[in-house]
Amino acid sequence: MAVEVFWDNPQKTIVRYVFTGKWTWDEFYPAYYAAIAMEKSQPHRVHVIVDLQKGSSVPSNVLLHIKNITDKQPDNIGLTIVVSTSKFIASLYDIGVKFYPRIGYYFRVVTMMDAAYSMIAAEQGGAASL
Template sequence: MGIRVEWDNDEKTVIRYVYEERWTWEDLHYARSQVREWLDTVDHRVDVIVDVRNSRLVPNGVLAQGRMFASNAPIAHRNEGHTIVVGANSLMRSMFEMFGKVYSRLSDKLELEFASSLEEAREKLRRYQESAG
């Protein structure tokens, strides 16, 4: 499996996608469906870390996949909070920014930003969670 999904903490307030060097769109769709199932099991906000530090290649078909995601609205789950992408190279950053623009038209809940390390992402989410109270 090219994308692994795991809870990032025992409180189940952060989910982490971990991308391997090679992954497929099928891997992403499977991981996303797994996350949606997990989000259904909690009754609180869950932030997301997308860890792409090990991934260097984006599969073909980015534009087609963007259209497919856009046609499957709603994108964001009711419990989904901030999303922080860790370790994105310039191509991946562009891809995530494109998806963010597509998602923003469909859901006002998508809050996407970038971090260079897992520690930085966790710190940003900690600050968001503290300010939410």
């Protein structure tokens, strides 16, 4: 599968997407809707890690899709952290924050998975349990 989603820890405080190779929005949305159901099933805050380290590209119209995705997040969503070394992804983030400034509060881009876990731990006030 080009897009997978699963609980990243037994406490169900982190949902993780893993993108592999080239993927499409048609492959993304079923995983997205599954993640929304997972997040809504929990009474506590749930953070999201979007792992693009093995993904080879981003489909067209990404800014439009990001806007639609962020508008549909459940109330208990915490940070959404994209893990990617792509300069293109970093540039998209910078552009997105300029158009939608509040995205910068809960949406981040990092280059290493450890940085994502550290940000979540800081947000939770302790260690991010795996």
